[in-house]
Amino acid sequence: MGAGDIDRVFRDEAGRVLATLIRLVGDFDLAEESLQDAFAVAVEQWPATGVPANPRAFLVNVGRNKAIDRLRRQISFRVKRRELEIEAAIARQIAPLDPDDDAIDDDVLRLVFICCHPALNREAQVALTLRAVCGLTTEQVARAFLVGEETMAQRLVRAKTKIRAARIPYVTPGPDMLDERVGGVLAVIYLVFSEGYAVTSGAALMREDLALEAIRLGRLLDALMPGRAAIAGLLALMLLHHARRAARATEDGDIVLLEDQDRSLWDAAEIAEGLALVERALRAPGRPDPYAVQAAIAALHAQAPRHDTTDWPQIVGLYEVMLRFYPSPVIELNHAAAVAMVDGPARALALLDALAARGNLEGYHLLPATRAELLRRLGRNDEARAAYRAALALVKLDPERRLLARRLAELG
């Protein structure tokens, strides 16, 4: 029984145990402290006894007893009442342990919803979810978002204070607000994935751990709320992008564009899982889900044996579905890039210039970068150079900067 094995059990069980403890003790902070107490007991006992057959039940039991100890101490500090009154107060505060295992799934779902509650800001939602549901330490969450541990600790304390003071409920939302709240949870998961997969600044192209946490959260949510197109769609989208991770960069950390990637390096298992999920998500009745449509685009890339055999007309069509239901400047940009593959760079350039004229993407490096590629293909090298320089002035991620500089140098 090594420390690594115990760590793995903790990581797997932290979210579930915390979720159940919150239900039993009725307080986020107390549950978190008791979880840490339970881990401490396990670290002490398990190397000798081995991991118990049901580590979750062990941790919940120990955590609950530790919470009772803590409350007992608090109460006897605050008021010197008779022993009986103290016990009665504790009994009122802590629900009895219900051995019913089914309740645990509901607990985890409630925990996800409380962490992603819309009365908390997005940064707090992401931090709480990673800390409470995924079981990351405050230091790990801080590192993932490139902020100091102190700053992250304050962010978490503020979020938990608000949960308690404003009485954010520990419930699965009712049917009238469920769609909206699921949407909020998915936005948090997608943000975690994007931060891991398409890092916006810094030296490395990917932070693999964050992308994996997001996929883990997506799988968890899909298992807890099966049959929801948005959840299946997002999980598919993440898997189909993540499947390309080994081909996306050279050993030196330089970007390899989709057209140059060695497709034999793509993760066939993740692609297969993603494709099955896309189909499920797209079969759902009603307006197509935006994650599912974007996953369908990723699926077409995943299914193409070579870049030049990609089904570009269908990709253009899917971007047009996005533009009709969920218009955004970034989708317009991607649509234009796909149009270039079907109708040629001249028509795509006209779309981009119209987009640029509206000024919505000012400051976004991929607008001049995409423009530069189209100009280069049209042989308008002077304008292409100027566009690459404009993109270089805006780019924040080192590997992207090197790619743009390389392209510029190739133009001579």
Add this chain to the structure above:
Amino acid sequence: MNYLLLIYGNEAEFASQDKAALGKMMEEYGVFTQGIIKGGQFKAGDALQPTSTATTVRVRGGKTMTTDGPFAETREQLGGYYLIEAKDLDEAIGIAARIPGAKTGSIEVRPVMVYG
């Protein structure tokens, strides 16, 4: 005629004052509150939790939009208030969203301080 008396102050300074200063202020509030109760002028009054616990609710195009934090729009001015009892923040947000003014303005939902 009824009047609403709104108490503004610096939260950070309030939170950082020492126990003695806090006790003195609470005592002054006690004396003041008792005074207007005796004078027959008191209707209701509460301390509020700090703005870090606030949630702002707006309804636009039939959709409820919820944001973390207090109302911070200088182009809108305080125009009224409701004191409600709700079992949790979700119920309070739901009621806030039904206020007609939520469709054009903003409703700040702030928990009332509970002592003890």
